[in-house]
Amino acid sequence: MTTALVPELEQGLKPLRPLPLHCRLCGAFHQPAPVATCEECLGPLEPAYDPDRPLPNAATIASRPASLWRYREWLPFEGEPTLSLDSGFTPLVESPELARRLGVARLWLKNDAVCHPSLSFKDRVVATAINAAHALGLDTVGCASTGNLANAVAAQAARAGLPAWIFIPHDLELGKVVGTAVFGPKLVRVRGTYDDVNRLCAQAADRFGWGLVNINLRGYYGEGSKTVAFEIAEQLGWRTPTAVVAPMAGGSLVTKLGKGFGEFARAGLTSGPRPRLYGVQAAGCAPIVRLVESGGDQIQPVVPDTIARSIAIGNPADGRFAAEAIRTTGGWVAAVSDAEIVAGIRTLAETSGIFTETAGGATVAGAFALARAGRLGPDDEVVLCITGNGLKTVEALEGALPEAPLIAPRLRELEALHGRDF
Numbered sequence: 001m002t003t004a005l006v007p008e009l010e011q012g013l014k015p016l017r018p019l020p021l022h023c024r025l026c027g028a029f030h031q032p033a034p035v036a037t038c039e040e041c042l043g044p045l046e047p048a049y050d051p052d053r054p055l056p057n058a059a060t061i062a063s064r065p066a067s068l069w070r071y072r073e074w075l076p077f078e079g080e081p082t083l084s085l086d087s088g089f090t091p092l093v094e095s096p097e098l099a100r101r102l103g104v105a106r107l108w109l110k111n112d113a114v115c116h117p118s119l120s121f122k123d124r125v126v127a128t129a130i131n132a133a134h135a136l137g138l139d140t141v142g143c144a145s146t147g148n149l150a151n152a153v154a155a156q157a158a159r160a161g162l163p164a165w166i167f168i169p170h171d172l173e174l175g176k177v178v179g180t181a182v183f184g185p186k187l188v189r190v191r192g193t194y195d196d197v198n199r200l201c202a203q204a205a206d207r208f209g210w211g212l213v214n215i216n217l218r219g220y221y222g223e224g225s226k227t228v229a230f231e232i233a234e235q236l237g238w239r240t241p242t243a244v245v246a247p248m249a250g251g252s253l254v255t256k257l258g259k260g261f262g263e264f265a266r267a268g269l270t271s272g273p274r275p276r277l278y279g280v281q282a283a284g285c286a287p288i289v290r291l292v293e294s295g296g297d298q299i300q301p302v303v304p305d306t307i308a309r310s311i312a313i314g315n316p317a318d319g320r321f322a323a324e325a326i327r328t329t330g331g332w333v334a335a336v337s338d339a340e341i342v343a344g345i346r347t348l349a350e351t352s353g354i355f356t357e358t359a360g361g362a363t364v365a366g367a368f369a370l371a372r373a374g375r376l377g378p379d380d381e382v383v384l385c386i387t388g389n390g391l392k393t394v395e396a397l398e399g400a401l402p403e404a405p406l407i408a409p410r411l412r413e414l415e416a417l418h419g420r421d422f
């Protein structure tokens with residue numbers, strides 16, 4: 001190969017190569033490929049990192065640009081990423097008032113409601129998966145989505161100039177649908193639940209040779225979620241909180257939070273005990289919660305019934321790994337009602353100035369349930385993962401907020417209003 005044919009080499013950059021994969025269950029090895037399941041045992045394939053690779057220290061990481069790529073040694077590539085270079089590194093915001101109401105020592109909000117470019121933590125997983133797709137030579141990307149992933153794939157595919165096929169259940173919120181369609185992908189609504197959509201996509205990926213980020217690129221996709229843990233540790237000054245609370249759908253985020261905190265501890269970037277991981281689901285779709293509560297090791301799939309559509313996955317692909325991460329860190333789970341989710345959205349907004357979607361409302365409501373159950377206490381330093389933006393699910397608040405009074409543009413009418421409670 002001559003360097004003239006490879007622009008990255010001409011510029012002195014190493015072209016991007018996805019890492020090989022190995023099976024999480026039986027260890028079987030696989031060359032880099034759009035394959036997510038082990039041929040030997042059907043276990044999930046994960047990137048195989050070289051344990052002897054050079055790792056940066058805290059100062060080096062801190063000197064790099066403010067995106068998830070500052071942790072590139074823990075992301076599944078060799079060489080330089082070229083797409084979605086600005087996702088991640090969202091604010092970690094302290095909320096003394098929410099800490100007071102929960103009865104914990106300190107509390108921070110990891111605010112992925114403002115993640116770039118599509119306002120949810122799914123921008124992280126798409127940033128890694130779309131680079132994998134590109135490096136593997138796939139010319140079309142896509143996903144099966146409960147909404148946020150659809151937004152993230154559509155946005156990031158648009159700016160990469162890649163065609164995208166995106167599949168969603170037929171009954172998603174308007175904001176999620178419009179916030180996907182605007183980027184011009186092939187958007188397909190499927191009559192059925194997310195689990196039906198997922199099954200169809202598993203067949204479609206093979207049939208059409210697409211890179212579906214959470215299907216056949218899932219091994220590369222999931223690693224993006226580790227950067228939530230890395231950022232929390234760095235933003236707290238290279239230390240860990242005592243507890244982290246996050247919403248669960250497929251169970252990937254919680255699984256990868258556990259992996260991320262473990263990797264930073266092993267690299268000597270943080271010390272002390274790992275954070276206890278707490279996972280929250282809507283009561284109307286809580287298969288991972290039930291698995292942890294029952295102490296079993298087999299997910300019992302459910303048919304979702306909740307306003308929290310983004311986390312309505314009845315048969316979660318990483319459910320048992322999320323349960324394992326929760327158990328091994330000494331954490332626990334909470335299932336919250338739709339009414340509690342709405343109250344969680346309002347409490348977060350009123351105490352902390354952040355408008356989150358239903359998944360974030362579940363996280364806040366779950367934190368209150370865990371505090372009531374004595375699982376979060378006065379010595380705890382807690383981080384709540386606020387994973388998506390409230391403007392995408394305004395339907396959830398319908399009828400929950402007072403109607404604003406309507407007046408004529410006259411001072412007299414304002415004076416009449418002034419003493420009234422509304």
Ligand SMILES: Cc1ncc(COP(=O)(O)O)c(C=O)c1O
Nearest residue numbers: 249250251252253310359387388
């Ligand atoms: C806003 C939001 N939070 C959390 C989750 C849960 O992520 P995971 O599927 O990794 O458990 C999702 C999944 O779609 C989501 O959209």
Ligand SMILES: [Zn+2]
Nearest residue numbers: 023026038041
């Ligand atoms: Zn295997």
